[in-house]
Amino acid sequence: MEDIYDVIIAGCGPTGATFANYFGKHNLKVLLFDTAPDIIDYPRAVHIDEDVIRIFQELGLYEDMKKDAIKPFENYALVSKKDKVLFQFQPDSSVSEDIPDCNWILQPEIEKHLRNGFSLYPNVTFLKETTWTDLSQTKEELSLVLTDKENTVTRVKAKFLIACDGGKSPIRKRMGISVYDFGFKKEWFVIDTNYFGKQLFSEDHKQFCDPKQPITYVNGVNNHFRWEFMVSEQDSALSDELLADKMIPKLKALFPIEEFEIIRQKKYAFHTLLANSWRSGRVFLAGDAAHQMPPFLGQGMCSGIKDAKNLSWKIVRACLNPGEETEQLLDSYYTERAPQVRKIIRLAAILGGFIQYSNPILSPLRNGLLRIFNILPSKPIDALINKHLYGLDIDNFSRFKHSLVGKRLPQPIVWTKDDQLYFDELCGFNWVVLYRAESKIYPLELSGVLKFIPLVTGFPIYGNEIKSVLFTKWMAEQKADFVIIRPDKFIFNIGNEKEYDTIIQRTQSYLNKIYSN
Numbered sequence: 001m002e003d004i005y006d007v008i009i010a011g012c013g014p015t016g017a018t019f020a021n022y023f024g025k026h027n028l029k030v031l032l033f034d035t036a037p038d039i040i041d042y043p044r045a046v047h048i049d050e051d052v053i054r055i056f057q058e059l060g061l062y063e064d065m066k067k068d069a070i071k072p073f074e075n076y077a078l079v080s081k082k083d084k085v086l087f088q089f090q091p092d093s094s095v096s097e098d099i100p101d102c103n104w105i106l107q108p109e110i111e112k113h114l115r116n117g118f119s120l121y122p123n124v125t126f127l128k129e130t131t132w133t134d135l136s137q138t139k140e141e142l143s144l145v146l147t148d149k150e151n152t153v154t155r156v157k158a159k160f161l162i163a164c165d166g167g168k169s170p171i172r173k174r175m176g177i178s179v180y181d182f183g184f185k186k187e188w189f190v191i192d193t194n195y196f197g198k199q200l201f202s203e204d205h206k207q208f209c210d211p212k213q214p215i216t217y218v219n220g221v222n223n224h225f226r227w228e229f230m231v232s233e234q235d236s237a238l239s240d241e242l243l244a245d246k247m248i249p250k251l252k253a254l255f256p257i258e259e260f261e262i263i264r265q266k267k268y269a270f271h272t273l274l275a276n277s278w279r280s281g282r283v284f285l286a287g288d289a290a291h292q293m294p295p296f297l298g299q300g301m302c303s304g305i306k307d308a309k310n311l312s313w314k315i316v317r318a319c320l321n322p323g324e325e326t327e328q329l330l331d332s333y334y335t336e337r338a339p340q341v342r343k344i345i346r347l348a349a350i351l352g353g354f355i356q357y358s359n360p361i362l363s364p365l366r367n368g369l370l371r372i373f374n375i376l377p378s379k380p381i382d383a384l385i386n387k388h389l390y391g392l393d394i395d396n397f398s399r400f401k402h403s404l405v406g407k408r409l410p411q412p413i414v415w416t417k418d419d420q421l422y423f424d425e426l427c428g429f430n431w432v433v434l435y436r437a438e439s440k441i442y443p444l445e446l447s448g449v450l451k452f453i454p455l456v457t458g459f460p461i462y463g464n465e466i467k468s469v470l471f472t473k474w475m476a477e478q479k480a481d482f483v484i485i486r487p488d489k490f491i492f493n494i495g496n497e498k499e500y501d502t503i504i505q506r507t508q509s510y511l512n513k514i515y516s517n
């Protein structure tokens with residue numbers, strides 16, 4: 001007899017492991033498998049943003065990660081060859097109280113925490129050193145033939161398969177899904193080190209805009225330091241050892257490299273690729289299998305983890321309540337995520353092109369331009385980041401969509417009757433209506449799916465009300481009396497008391513369709 005699962009996840013990198021945590025928490029029966037015996041042990045991603053921390057937080061992993069695997073940083077600087085500031089920026093687009101925008105991490109450490117997370121769920125089965133040899137699907141189900149390292153063959157079935165099998169994604173190829181290439185391709189040589197000396201080095205994240213040798217500098221978590229060197233076309237054929245022989249002397253001019261222990265040096269090719277479809281029937285692509293980008297914005301892994309947040313609650317709905325409405329909900333994974341990832345890929349390529357600019361005559365012009373940008377206020381950059389990088393195009397079935405629909409809800413620490421906690425923790429994975437208790441808004445009786453949270457301005461708090469100066473101010477700024485929040489904490493609708501009846505009824509009738517079981 002074949003084992004039958006709700007979901008099978010192929011690949012246990014950060015994307016697959018995040019899905020496993022979400023599904024584990026939601027009680028789905030999950031099979032996760034990976035060809036490798038263990039976590040890829042060399043550092044790849046070094047940066048995560050606030051949104052990803054919010055995901056780790058709701059999965060109950062952040063507090064432990066914070067102890068040994070995450071270090072915030074404040075300053076991003078583009079500097080000249082001689083380390084003179086051309087452009088400096090303190091990212092400030094965080095909408096959570098007490099969670100920084102920019103954070104250094106070590107990918108293997110983060111993956112360890114993610115694996116510890118899903119190992120707590122008895123409904124998640126994880127098979128290492130296992131691959132698939134056959135894949136087929138009908139309208140009703142999906143079948144996979146798995147083979148482990150002893151060549152034992154197992155047949156399994158599931159409602160859905162999520163391919164988190166990395167950039168080469170054998171499943172993407174098997175489904176015949178093509179990829180769009182934005183045309184950016186560049187090789188960089190990455191040196192990872194540990195430092196045990198006593199000197200203090202800059203905490204800024206720096207890009208050395210030297211036209212002859214662009215370099216990235218990271219003073220990361222614990223003792224970790226990383227440098228990335230752009231590889232010229234004539235050096236492209238050199239082995240990693242020969243590239244190291246060329247790059248280390250360049251590093252010596254900037255740092256006492258003999259005091260650092262080199263843990264890895266490796267050349268990477270950075271691409272800009274986007275799969276033309278992220279779904280084929282019961283199969284979904286996520287993470288690097290769906291998109292690849294150069295690391296100049298530190299968003300590759302972040303994007304995979306955000307895919308998991310967007311798709312997992314929709315898969316849960318579709319498993320519990322199959323039908324036309326949940327089919328459309330599943331399709332919204334691509335229409336919401338792909339445009340956002342496309343923007344990030346383009347921006348990463350533009351930033352990369354700027355940093356890599358190597359024309360010796362025109363690069364002083366680039367540096368001059370950066371110095372001009374540097375005296376402009378940084379707020380517009382944050383506003384642009386918030387608007388374009390963090391917004392989703394959500395269909396909320398309204399003819400006139402409020403500009404905040406699809407934006408992230410701020411996350412203050414709120415007061416309750418007995419506690420102080422992050423608002424996300426109070427929401428859980430529910431659809432939430434946060435409303436001003438002083439307005440003429442009344443919760444729907446027996447609404448079932450919607451969780452109503454009244455916002456009050458004074459003490460004492462008697463029931464399920466919350467108090468938050470930040471939310472009170474935010475609601476006033478938006479001239480809003482209520483906001484409806486999806487399980488992934490994006491704004492589904494927002495309005496004033498006059499609009500409440502129409503909006504809440506429309507929302508309730510939509511939820512009735514996707515939650516009828």
Ligand SMILES: Cc1cc2nc3c(=O)[nH]c(=O)nc-3n(C[C@H](O)[C@H](O)[C@H](O)COP(=O)(O)OP(=O)(O)OC[C@H]3O[C@@H](n4cnc5c(N)ncnc54)[C@H](O)[C@@H]3O)c2cc1C
Pocket residue numbers: 010011012013014015016033034035036040044045046047048107130131132164165166167170190268286287288289295297298299300301302303304
């Ligand atoms: C130098 C460098 C710097 C980077 N910096 C950043 C950064 O600062 N921030 C950021 O967000 N991102 C960064 N990235 C990108 C980030 O590392 C990737 O985007 C991320 O690892 C993708 O995660 P994933 O889970 O989708 O794929 P992967 O991490 O590639 O995992 C795929 C998994 O699938 C498994 N697999 C493959 N084939 C099969 C199969 N047939 N069956 C079962 N399992 C299979 C593999 O063994 C692997 O475990 C960087 C990347 C590099 C190279």
